[in-house]
Amino acid sequence: MLNTRDSIDLYLMLKDFVPDYDFNDDFLGFTGTIVSNIRNSDKPDAFGQSILLMFPKLDVHELAEMKPLKVVELFVQGLADNKFFLLVSFCEDIGYG
Numbered sequence: 471m472l473n474t475r476d477s478i479d480l481y482l483m484l485k486d487f488v489p490d491y492d493f494n495d496d497f498l499g500f501t502g503t504i505v506s507n508i509r510n511s512d513k514p515d516a517f518g519q520s521i522l523l524m525f526p527k528l529d530v531h532e533l534a535e536m537k538p539l540k541v542v543e544l545f546v547q548g549l550a551d552n553k554f555f556l557l558v559s560f561c562e563d564i565g566y567g
Contacts (some may be wrong), residue, residue: 474548480524480552481558481566484516486507487502501546503552504549518533524548
């Protein structure tokens with residue numbers, strides 16, 4: 471799990487890709503929309519950068535060698551492990567970012 475500073479960095483890295491949501495939305499739909507928004511943006515590097523932040527033992531070369539499905543699985547796992555859904559809610563509630 472990320473420390474507070476890294477959690478805020480993750481939020482700032484991904485906040486432009488976060489969909490409108492409410493807590494009745496499912497987490498996989500929420501993360502799937504983030505993935506789609508990143509892929510359709512002019513900042514596709516946010517995907518890899520966020521994975522490397524969430525998994526600090528992983529290096530860019532290992533990430534580049536992974537199959538695309540494994541990369542998406544890591545992204546979803548990282549967001550779940552770091553309770554990104556709640557982090558977004560908290561940051562928006564306090565007007566951060």
